[in-house]
Each structure stands twice: as structure tokens, then as C-alpha cells.
Amino acid sequence: MSTEVTERPVVTSRPRGSARRARVFTRPALALLALLVLVGIWQLVALARIWPEQLLPTPGQVWHQLLVTSDSGNGQGGYGGSTLWERLGVSLRRVAYGSVYGIGIGVGLGLLMGLVPAVRATVEPLVTFLRALPPLAYLSLLVIWFGIDEEPKVYLLMIAAFPPVAVATAAAVTGVNRQYVEAARALGARGWQVVASVILPASAPEILTGVRLAVGIAYGSVVAAETVNGADGIGGMVLNAQRYNQTSVVILGLVVIGVTGLLIDSLLVALSRLLSPWRGRA
Known part of the structure; x- marks a missing residue:
């Protein structure tokens, strides 16, 4: 009697750790690929001249404006007397002040709302009322009260930032396991x-x-406020460029705002993982 030996295929499995690292390593590559595709489509549409060059400049023209507005020795001090990075620094400083104040108030008030039911019943309608208001709706009132200097912009960001933090903190405190x-x-x-x-x-x-939501709202609010009455921030640069139909500068400002917001959010995500490493793990 003969016996047949059946060979089974050897299945090799990649360890979970290496698979996770492989996925992580592909994320930057995928993001870069998506960016290159987007820039390529933009270039093709611009070269097709579907719209005039004044309405849709090429990526090269926007890059040229980045170099020009970043150079303080171009005869104009960058753009309107300030470089792009100086204007961005002004906006980020406002966001930092307003966010720190708003987050501090939001965490403190949220703790009281979560720990003391009477405080929550009293304060929650006001917090909800402020959260429903667009920040620019009360900018004019702040300008009347505090003038056109830095104070109204910082107060605007503070008021815009603390409601989402207060609501999130109160909900988190009440949800803690007794x-x-x-x-x-x-x-x-x-x-x-x-x-x-x-x-x-x-x-x-x-x-x-x-906090992530609050910082995002604060950043969007400061740019919007600067496009209304501020000429020294990144939003002011966009406003001035719009007045003179400098579309490439407008697009450059939007790109810088978006990339900066993405970097800030990435830092906050990293901070969240550092302070709460157990989140999402069994």
C-alpha cells in the first residue's frame, strides 16, 4: 500500500507590527501623490486657457509670488511692507493668544458645568448661544468697545474658542465612569x-x-477678521490682493493658510496621542 504525501502551501503572515508600520509609511507617499495629481490637474487646466490667466494663474506663477512676498529686499518689503512670513506670524500670534485664553476659560467652565448641575443649567444656554453665533457677527461690537487694535481680534478668538472646549469638557466629565x-x-x-x-x-x-475644534475655529476666525478690517496679517494680504485682482497672491495666501492649519492640527493630534496614549487601544 502506497501512501501519498500532500504538501500544504506554507502561509507566511506578516507580523502585525510590521504591517502597521508599512501602512504608516505609505501615508506620506499617498499624500504626496495626491498633491502632485492636484497640481498636475491645476497646471493642465491653467494651460488650457479655459479661464483667463488673471482668474486662474499657473502653479509656477503662484510659486513666483511665494518667492517675491518672502523677500524683504524686493523694493516693496515683501508685500505691502511686510513679508509673507511676518504676516503669517502676526496671525499665528493672535491665534495663540486667543486660543490659550479661550481654552483656559473653556476647560474651567466645562469642569464646573460637568461637576455642578446647577452651573450647567445656568451657563449652558449662554454657551450654546455663543457657539451658534458666527464670530464675525460680534466683531463689529468688539471694535466699537475696544477699538481697531489687537484687543478686539484677541477677544474675538477667545470668545470663538471657548464654547467648543466648554461643551466637550462638560460632556467628558459627565461621561466619566462613576x-x-x-x-x-x-x-x-x-x-x-x-x-x-x-x-x-x-x-x-x-x-x-x-481643543482641536477650538483652534481650528480660532484660525478661521482670525483670517476672516483680517479680511474685514486687518491689513497686517495673512488675511489682510489676501484682502489687499483681491482689491487689485492679484489672483496668484490670493491663491498663495489660501494655500499658506491651509497648510499652516494642517500643520497645527497635526501637532494637536500628536499632543493628543502623547497625553492619552491609551485611546483607541483595547
């Missing part, structure tokens, strides 16, 4: 010790999500 709180109290923690050791760490992921 068993964790009771366990901390059983171990001797009292008052703010429970808040610092249990409630804040458990609420950190949701609070940081609110």
Missing part, C-alpha cells in the same frame, strides 16, 4: 484630588478633541 470616582474616594482622595487624578485624565481625549 466607579472610578468611587474607587478614588475609597482610597482617600477628596475634592480636587479626585478631579486631578481621575476625572481630568479620563476626560483628556474628549477635551483635546474640543
